[in-house]
Amino acid sequence: MVGWVSKSIVAMTIRMPRWFVGWVSRRYVAGPDIENAVEIMKRLSKEDACFTVDVLGEEISSIEEAQFFIDEYMKVIEAITANNLDANLSIKPTAFGLLIDEQIGMDNIEKLVRTAHTHNLFVRLDMEDHRVTTSTIQAVINLHKRGLTNVGTVLQGRLFRTLDDINELETELGPNADYRICKCIYLEPEDIAFTSYRDIVDSTNACIDRMLAAGSYCSIASHDIPVIEYAKSALEGYGMGPNIPDPRSNAGPQRDAKGPGYEFQMLLGVRGPLRRKLAKAGHRTRVYVPYGEKWYEYSIRRLQENPTLGKQYAKAFLMPWTNRP
Ligand code: FAD
Numbered sequence: 299m300v301g302w303v304s305k306s307i308v309a310m311t312i313r314m315p316r317w318f319v320g321w322v323s324r325r326y327v328a329g330p331d332i333e334n335a336v337e338i339m340k341r342l343s344k345e346d347a348c349f350t351v352d353v354l355g356e357e358i359s360s361i362e363e364a365q366f367f368i369d370e371y372m373k374v375i376e377a378i379t380a381n382n383l384d385a386n387l388s389i390k391p392t393a394f395g396l397l398i399d400e401q402i403g404m405d406n407i408e409k410l411v412r413t414a415h416t417h418n419l420f421v422r423l424d425m426e427d428h429r430v431t432t433s434t435i436q437a438v439i440n441l442h443k444r445g446l447t448n449v450g451t452v453l454q455g456r457l458f459r460t461l462d463d464i465n466e467l468e469t470e471l472g473p474n475a476d477y478r479i480c481k482c483i484y485l486e487p488e489d490i491a492f493t494s495y496r497d498i499v500d501s502t503n504a505c506i507d508r509m510l511a512a513g514s515y516c517s518i519a520s521h522d523i524p525v526i527e528y529a530k531s532a533l534e535g536y537g538m539g540p541n542i543p544d545p546r547s548n549a550g551p552q553r554d555a556k557g558p559g560y561e562f563q564m565l566l567g568v569r570g571p572l573r574r575k576l577a578k579a580g581h582r583t584r585v586y587v588p589y590g591e592k593w594y595e596y597s598i599r600r601l602q603e604n605p606t607l608g609k610q611y612a613k614a615f616l617m618p619w620t621n622r623p
Pocket of ligand 1: 424425426452454480481482484519520521522525563564568569585586607610611621
């Protein structure tokens with residue numbers, strides 16, 4: 299039933315008018331403007347959540363389009379500061395031009411990270427598909443070398459290369475390495491990535507282990523119980539946990555607005571009860587809050603790239619007890 303409905307949702311969504319796409323995606327997207335994101339963050343602050351804000355949009359087709367994202371993220375910085383929100387930024391490097399002109403893309407990212415630095419805000423470089431894995435990691439290394447340590451990347455458990463990437467980042471950044479680890483939303487080719495559920499979970503968990511062993515900051519971005527439970531037991535193995543200063547002898551610096559060496563992260567609208575349970579147990583929990591005019595393009599593209607998302611949406615509507623906002 300869910301399989302059939304999910305295929306229909308994908309097929310329908312791609313052909314359907316904006317209102318239908320808006321209806322499917324409204325629980326996952328804050329709205330078109332930064333004010334919508336601020337409103338949601340104020341509401342979810344009461345659930346002890348902190349946030350990372352994403353301006354929707356990616357892979358621009360001309361380098362001039364990057365200016366829109368620079369300007370919009372400047373507004374995000376202003377809004378976070380003016381409203382005293384416990385939030386940082388998530389950016390898509392291809393929206394800053396990384397795939398058009400690597401140098402200009404990196405300069406654009408640096409401009410934003412520098413401004414965030416002056417406001418003591420952290421910037422997470424989301425990880426997109428495999429075309430930009432190496433350049434995204436390199437951007438983080440370059441920025442750290444320029445003294446901008448308020449930046450970290452995302453690594454993806456699905457990719458074969460990720461343990462090697464952790465080793466490289468550990469060598470380059472030492473204890474300042476700060477990761478988000480997720481499974482990976484892109485259905486990558488099987489010559490570079492795991493494709494079965496079990497292999498992806500095992501690989502993601504192995505990455506969590508490696509990050510914790512290296513003393514790095516580890517943001518666990520998953521709604522999947524086997525990943526979350528594994529992370530909790532790995533943390534316990536290191537004596538890490540809620541309200542305990544990070545006890546690892548090789549731990550990186552404790553940063554303002556960060557957890558004690560780790561945090562859990564979830565997407566807006568997904569598995570709220572699980573997030574609230576983690577927060578109630580004292581874990582730092584961060585909600586990824588996307589907003590922007592480009593919600594329609596974003597939703598369609600995500601579904602086309604990864605039709606299994608249709609299954610998640612179908613499950614959320616047909617079996618709402620499996621995923622409440
Ligand atoms: P799954 O097994 O996919 O999900 C477990 C359960 O969670 C599902 O059964 C379902 O009930 C629920 N669920 C999960 N996702 C959804 C959804 N969209 N709608 C409804 N229900 C859902 N990927 C990248 O490639 N690059 C990134 O930079 C990146 N950043 C992320 C940031 C955050 C904060 C999070 C939480 C995820 C991010 N991802 C990113 C996506 C991630 O890689 C996965 O594709 C996604 O989180 C689903 O994997 P999962 O571990 O939650 O497990």
